[in-house]
Amino acid sequence: xxxxxxxxxxxxxxxxxxxxxxxxxxxxxxxxxxxxxxxxxxxxxxxxxxxxxxxxxxxxxxxxxxxxxxxxxxxxxxxxxxxxxxxxxxxxxxxxxxxxxxxxxxxxxxxxxxxxxxxxxxxxx
Numbered sequence: 001x002x003x004x005x006x007x008x009x010x011x012x013x014x015x016x017x018x019x020x021x022x023x024x025x026x027x028x029x030x031x032x033x034x035x036x037x038x039x040x041x042x043x044x045x046x047x048x049x050x051x052x053x054x055x056x057x058x059x060x061x062x063x064x065x066x067x068x069x070x071x072x073x074x075x076x077x078x079x080x081x082x083x084x085x086x087x088x089x090x091x092x093x094x095x096x097x098x099x100x101x102x103x104x105x106x107x108x109x110x111x112x113x114x115x116x117x118x119x120x121x122x123x124x125x
Contacts, residue, residue: 026070043083
């Protein structure tokens with residue numbers, strides 16, 4: 001069965017939506033977002049991030065692995081240390097700036113969301 005042009009557009013759009021959802025999932029955790037914000041300042045080692053963020057080494061390592069697998073961050077060896085940085089810092093900064101602009105427009109609506117808002121996050125803990 002061959003697909004028509006319109007069917008191909010729908011398949012393509014569905015794939016793009018899935019990829020976008022995966023990208024935003026990479027930014028959806030508060031700890032990962034804090035790590036990304038620190039990586040905007042430049043390269044960091046895990047030990048640097050644990051000190052800055054007050055998170056356990058295992059937590060930081062787990063979130064960095066997620067960010068690397070998502071293509072948001074990258075890692076390079078420097079001697080025995082691993083140095084983490086953003087794979088696309090300018091684009092990441094643009095995305096976070098756009099998010100801040102949208103948050104300014106929505107006000108408390110996002111935090112009051114019954115599905116993803118802070119009240120839901122507190123109930124899940």
